[in-house]
Amino acid sequence: MPPLLFRLSVRPWRALSVGLAVVLGMGGWSSAQAQVLLHVPLPNGGLMQAQALQLATDSLRLAQFGQTEEALRRLQLAVSMVPNSSELLYVLGNVHLELGDLEQAIASLQKARALSPQDGAVLYSLGSAYLRQGSYFAAAETLERAVALQPDNPNARFQLGNAYLMLDRWDAARQEYEKTLELDSAYWPAMNNMGLVDYEQGDLDAAIDRWERTIEMNNAVAEPYLALATALYIRGETERAEELGAKAMRLDPNYARLQVLRENLWRENLLRDVQILLRTRPVAEALQQAAIEQFNRRMGLSE
Numbered sequence: 001m002p003p004l005l006f007r008l009s010v011r012p013w014r015a016l017s018v019g020l021a022v023v024l025g026m027g028g029w030s031s032a033q034a035q036v037l038l039h040v041p042l043p044n045g046g047l048m049q050a051q052a053l054q055l056a057t058d059s060l061r062l063a064q065f066g067q068t069e070e071a072l073r074r075l076q077l078a079v080s081m082v083p084n085s086s087e088l089l090y091v092l093g094n095v096h097l098e099l100g101d102l103e104q105a106i107a108s109l110q111k112a113r114a115l116s117p118q119d120g121a122v123l124y125s126l127g128s129a130y131l132r133q134g135s136y137f138a139a140a141e142t143l144e145r146a147v148a149l150q151p152d153n154p155n156a157r158f159q160l161g162n163a164y165l166m167l168d169r170w171d172a173a174r175q176e177y178e179k180t181l182e183l184d185s186a187y188w189p190a191m192n193n194m195g196l197v198d199y200e201q202g203d204l205d206a207a208i209d210r211w212e213r214t215i216e217m218n219n220a221v222a223e224p225y226l227a228l229a230t231a232l233y234i235r236g237e238t239e240r241a242e243e244l245g246a247k248a249m250r251l252d253p254n255y256a257r258l259q260v261l262r263e264n265l266w267r268e269n270l271l272r273d274v275q276i277l278l279r280t281r282p283v284a285e286a287l288q289q290a291a292i293e294q295f296n297r298r299m300g301l302s303e
Contacts, residue, residue, distance in 0.1 A: 086115035120149035188217035222252035246286035253290040
């Protein structure tokens with residue numbers, strides 16, 4: 001999974017958020033556990049609320065077995081039955097966010113925020129949705145509020161740094177990434193993105209150091225290898241650059257696509273320079289071979 005998707009999907013799990021993990025297939029929870037985790041208040045034991053709760057827990061169970069569309073349909077019905085439940089709207093908004101339905105995600109999360117304006121988890125998810133939509137000012141404003149409510153949440157700090165990065169607020173972005181790492185020293189995307197900031201500011205040596213440290217933290221993802229290779233190539237270390245660039249392509253050939261790099265917050269200078277590296281023979285050959293292997297796997301042709 002590309003790092004940006006990881007960055008946007010990691011959220012400060014509370015009880016209801018763990019229920020969402022079942023929806024997204026990220027947890028091995030039973031349906032009974034999911035029903036406990038997805039708590040919706042039942043004033044006066046009302047039948048409507050009870051039915052909505054049952055629909056919501058059913059949706060978690062269905063999604064756990066890959067029936068996403070039916071799960072979403074039942075969750076939408078549950079929300080229609082209890083429209084003033086910020087918890088249900090929060091879950092619905094996050095499901096839409098994970099599925100890439102940004103407009104619907106934002107609509108649901110805005111309603112959840114109106115009902116629970118001091119809920120940091122809701123603000124975090126809404127800010128993440130704005131970020132993916134490209135509404136960077138709205139993302140920054142919303143995530144600033146989330147951080148104010150949850151200053152020790154590394155995920156919110158990281159997302160706020162991403163919003164600042166896209167607004168060219170370099171120092172503010174770096175500060176949030178540093179705070180993220182103070183809260184979670186293993187948070188490799190924050191180290192990686194500090195390299196993005198350094199590169200756009202023209203500090204090649206600092207960027208190289210960041211990406212080398214990122215690889216030490218996680219050597220199984222393509223992005224830091226490709227970024228490091230690009231910086232080394234521009235610095236004149238062509239042999240090592242081509243070797244690392246080829247490794248990045250073998251790890252994930254999707255990173256040869258500029259759109260994927262943009263989604264991972266690569267900016268103008270790095271996007272320009274990586275294209276030079278991608279045209280070199282060793283990297284191009286590694287990309288071609290990795291793309292063939294990827295196609296064969298998808299077609300069930302691999303040995």
